[in-house]
Structure formats: C-alpha cells, structure tokens
Amino acid sequence: MRVLREGRHVPMKDHPEFPNMRMSCPESEWTAHDNELIAPDVGLQLILVDSMDDDMSHQIMVYESAKHIWETIKLLMEETEDVKQNRLDILTSQYEAFKSFPGESITQIFERLNKLLNELSIHGKNYP
Known part of the structure; x- marks a missing residue:
C-alpha cells in the first residue's frame, strides 16, 4: 500500500518569498483533493490502532501517520x-x-x- 511505503500525503503550496520553493499548507488551506489524498492514511491509522490490544494501541495512537504507526509496530513486534x-x-x-x-x-x-x-x-x- 502506497501510504505505508511513501507515507502520508502532505499538501504543499508555493512559498510566498522564494519562487522555486514549496512549503506545506496549513490544514485550513487544504483542498477537497488534498482531503481525498489524506483519507487513506487516516483510515489506515484507525485500522491499525483498532486492530491492536489496548496496551499497544496506547503506544501507537500518538503518531501522526500510518507509516510511522506501522514502522513502530514492526519495531515493537520484532523478536530475536x-x-x-x-x-x-x-x-x-x-x-x-x-x-x-x-x-x-x-x-x-x-x-x-x-x-x-x-x-x-x-x-x-x-x-x-
């Protein structure tokens, strides 16, 4: 799944002072298209958190992206x-x-x- 490989979509806009530079958009400026691109990450976050037991859920629910949650789960579940x-x-x-x-x-x-x-x-x- 793209969200787990590449991470969460970050809406971007042109930087007002530097013409060839882009910067992240504040949430208040997100378009409907941005929301569509972010939705899979949010949905996957919910699935990952809901699929864990309470102890694990509390450890991972603080992260902002499904990719970060997934990487943390893999790290926590890794066994020698x-x-x-x-x-x-x-x-x-x-x-x-x-x-x-x-x-x-x-x-x-x-x-x-x-x-x-x-x-x-x-x-x-x-x-x-």
Whole structure:
C-alpha cells in the first residue's frame, strides 16, 4: 500500500518569498483533493490502532501517520531468534498440556485450541 511505503500525503503550496520553493499548507488551506489524498492514511491509522490490544494501541495512537504507526509496530513486534524459540517452546508445552477447564463450553475449548494452533503455525510448527 502506497501510504505505508511513501507515507502520508502532505499538501504543499508555493512559498510566498522564494519562487522555486514549496512549503506545506496549513490544514485550513487544504483542498477537497488534498482531503481525498489524506483519507487513506487516516483510515489506515484507525485500522491499525483498532486492530491492536489496548496496551499497544496506547503506544501507537500518538503518531501522526500510518507509516510511522506501522514502522513502530514492526519495531515493537520484532523478536530475536532466542525469543522466537522460547515462545515456540512455551506454545508447544501449552499444546501438549492442553485440557478443558471446569465449566468451559465446547465452543470455548475449540476457540482456545484454535488460537493456540494458529500461534504455533505462525511460529512454524504445524499439527495436523
């Protein structure tokens, strides 16, 4: 997506004192076309913030562009090989010790197991 690669559209205007120079426009001077070009960034920001848990949302919602939010998410989610292996070991142990809890419905059991299997798959371990 262009917004994540190039960043947010910045409306520009000619500089009043320097003829061959451009400067950013204040929001009060944005045109309808500028608003159309900015809309994908705003929409993507909302999607990114809404898709994160509360802790992550609070860390990223202060940024002004979807690109900056995305870069921050990538940085925060980056793991070393040791961390990845440790996470895989924990998930494997959880899978091997998986059992239902008292009062848990079949749907709840399935949802927990499905989530666990998805996380294992993300980390490269698949169970048939």
